[in-house]
Amino acid sequence: MREDYERDGFVIVRNAMTWEQIEEMRRESDAVVQRAKDVQAGTSFFWGGDFVSPEERAKLDINGIHDPQFHSAAFSRLLVSCDKVLDVVEELIGPNIQLHHTKLIVKPPESGAPFPMHQDYPYFPHEKDTMLAAMFHFDDATIENGCLRVVPGSHKSGKLDTITGTNYLDPKEFSIENALPCEVNSGDVLIFSYLTIHGSGLNTSDRPRRNWLVQMRAADDLPTVDTHHSRGQGMMLRGVDPLVRMSKL
Numbered sequence: 001m002r003e004d005y006e007r008d009g010f011v012i013v014r015n016a017m018t019w020e021q022i023e024e025m026r027r028e029s030d031a032v033v034q035r036a037k038d039v040q041a042g043t044s045f046f047w048g049g050d051f052v053s054p055e056e057r058a059k060l061d062i063n064g065i066h067d068p069q070f071h072s073a074a075f076s077r078l079l080v081s082c083d084k085v086l087d088v089v090e091e092l093i094g095p096n097i098q099l100h101h102t103k104l105i106v107k108p109p110e111s112g113a114p115f116p117m118h119q120d121y122p123y124f125p126h127e128k129d130t131m132l133a134a135m136f137h138f139d140d141a142t143i144e145n146g147c148l149r150v151v152p153g154s155h156k157s158g159k160l161d162t163i164t165g166t167n168y169l170d171p172k173e174f175s176i177e178n179a180l181p182c183e184v185n186s187g188d189v190l191i192f193s194y195l196t197i198h199g200s201g202l203n204t205s206d207r208p209r210r211n212w213l214v215q216m217r218a219a220d221d222l223p224t225v226d227t228h229h230s231r232g233q234g235m236m237l238r239g240v241d242p243l244v245r246m247s248k249l
């Protein structure tokens with residue numbers, strides 16, 4: 001896996017979840033987002049910017065919630081019990097794995113909005129660039145329901161310039177259509193570096209696309225900018241924190 005990750009900037013862990021887990025996570029995902037809507041919490045994950053026209057924007061939607069492990073224990077259980085994923089992450093970034101944050105994303109059928117191509121690093125730059133995302137798929141993800149797309153090997157380009165005022169790359173140079181679609185099954189987990197260029201297309205199908213993105217880093221990889229704080233950040237998912245951060249105790 002390490003060789004593939006170093007070459008491509010992403011790897012897929014197949015069958016990382018059981019059917020019972022997948023069914024539970026589908027139910028919990030819908031319930032968590034519905035509860036957030038019921039209390040009028042903002043659930044829109046639609047990115048600003050003119051990568052879609054105003055007419056298209058009016059027809060599209062995408063919902064999500066940050067750190068759902070604070071809303072439902074099912075997410076906490078999956079976070080600490082998914083050894084198949086943590087084994088691979090350990091191979092990629094070492095034994096001391098720390099949580100940064102998580103994001104549940106629900107692309108609704110027929111109207112699921114796209115994500116423009118981008119790198120994640122501008123949101124939370126770190127010294128050693130160990131930050132990666134594990135995307136847990138609760139539904140089969142295909143081109144039709146807007147699966148993740150990546151530009152293989154793009155992590156080697158380092159930190160790229162974004163469109164001014166946004167965190168995404170120039171859509172003329174990095175179109176969603178030209179990126180590699182990562183079609184995967186429910187229960188598969190796609191792991192990618194925060195330098196890997198990625199995005200995803202519209203959900204034009206009659207199926208939802210529900211996934212959960214878990215951002216992790218090596219515990220000794222420090223942020224270079226004091227930004228993107230979140231509940232639970234710094235939780236050890238495996239190993240120990242070799243830096244005793246007394247100031248944070």
Ligand SMILES: O=C(O)CCC(=O)C(=O)O
Nearest residue numbers: 105115147148198199200
């Ligand atoms: O869920 C997706 O299709 C992409 C999500 C993503 O890239 C992000 O939230 O940074």
